[in-house]
Each structure stands twice: as structure tokens, then as C-alpha cells.
Amino acid sequence: MTTVSFPARIGLALIWIYRHSLSLVMGRGCRYAPTCSDYTAQALIRFGLWAGGWIGLARILRCNPWGASGFDPIPDTLPADARWYLPWRYGQWRGDHIDAATRLD
Numbered sequence: 001m002t003t004v005s006f007p008a009r010i011g012l013a014l015i016w017i018y019r020h021s022l023s024l025v026m027g028r029g030c031r032y033a034p035t036c037s038d039y040t041a042q043a044l045i046r047f048g049l050w051a052g053g054w055i056g057l058a059r060i061l062r063c064n065p066w067g068a069s070g071f072d073p074i075p076d077t078l079p080a081d082a083r084w085y086l087p088w089r090y091g092q093w094r095g096d097h098i099d100a101a102t103r104l105d
Contacts, residue, residue, distance in 0.1 A: 007049035015041050031069035031104070036060050042074050051078055051090045058091025068095025071102035 004012070015037050023037065030036050040056030047055060055074065062068065075092070082089040095103075 002045055004045055005048050008044045008052065011044045011049050011053060012041055015044075031063050031067065032059070032072045033070070034073070036063050039072070039074055046074060047078060047090075050084060050087065051082070054087045054090040055092075058093050062093065062095055068098050069104040070098050072098050 019037055028035070032039065034042070036056070036059055039059050040052070043052035043055040043059075046052060059072070072095075079089055
């Protein structure tokens with residue numbers, strides 16, 4: 001069983017609030033599986049608030065009409081060149097890592 005840090009729990013609470021308020025109004029429109037909120041929640045649980053938050057942000061910014069789509073699981077490990085003081089290296093900012101067989105675009 002994974003122990004979730006207190007800051008990550010706050011992030012998960014914000015995702016829960018989003019899912020039960022704004023998401024209901026906007027409707028389901030995520031281009032990926034799992035959805036962006038589920039992906040970010042999994043990243044927060046696995047990597048904590050700092051790294052998981054950046055991973056989730058990169059995914060949310062990729063989820064747009066001009067981005068890729070399809071099955072996009074969270075990474076198993078953090079990138080080797082990622083450092084806490086270089087947080088943009090945590091995220092996958094483009095959709096070119098998605099397997100072509102699962103792409104929907």
C-alpha cells in the first residue's frame with residue numbers, strides 16, 4: 001500500500017472538487033485514456049505533489065484539439081535528468097511518446 005504525503009492529499013482533494021463541480025458543467029472531453037484528472041491523481045499518488053503536479057500539468061496542457069490522443073499511462077519512473085530545481089523535466093510536453101497503435105488522431 002502506498003503512503004500518500006499530506007501535500008499530495010491536498011492535490012487529490014482539489015482534483016476531487018474539480019471532478020464533482022467544474023467537470024460536471026464542462027462535460028467529458030479528455031482526448032486521452034486515462035482522463036487528465038485520473039492521470040494527475042495517479043501521478044500525485046506515485047510521485048508526490050511536486051513531481052506529480054508537473055507531470056499532470058504537462059498532460060493537461062497536451063490535452064487540446066491540436067494535441068495527440070489515445071492511451072497515455074503515467075510513466076513508471078521519473079526521467080533520469082529530472083531534478084527538483086528543473087521541474088519542467090518531469091513532464092512529457094509533447095505526445096510523441098504515445099504508441100501509434102493506440103493513437104486516436
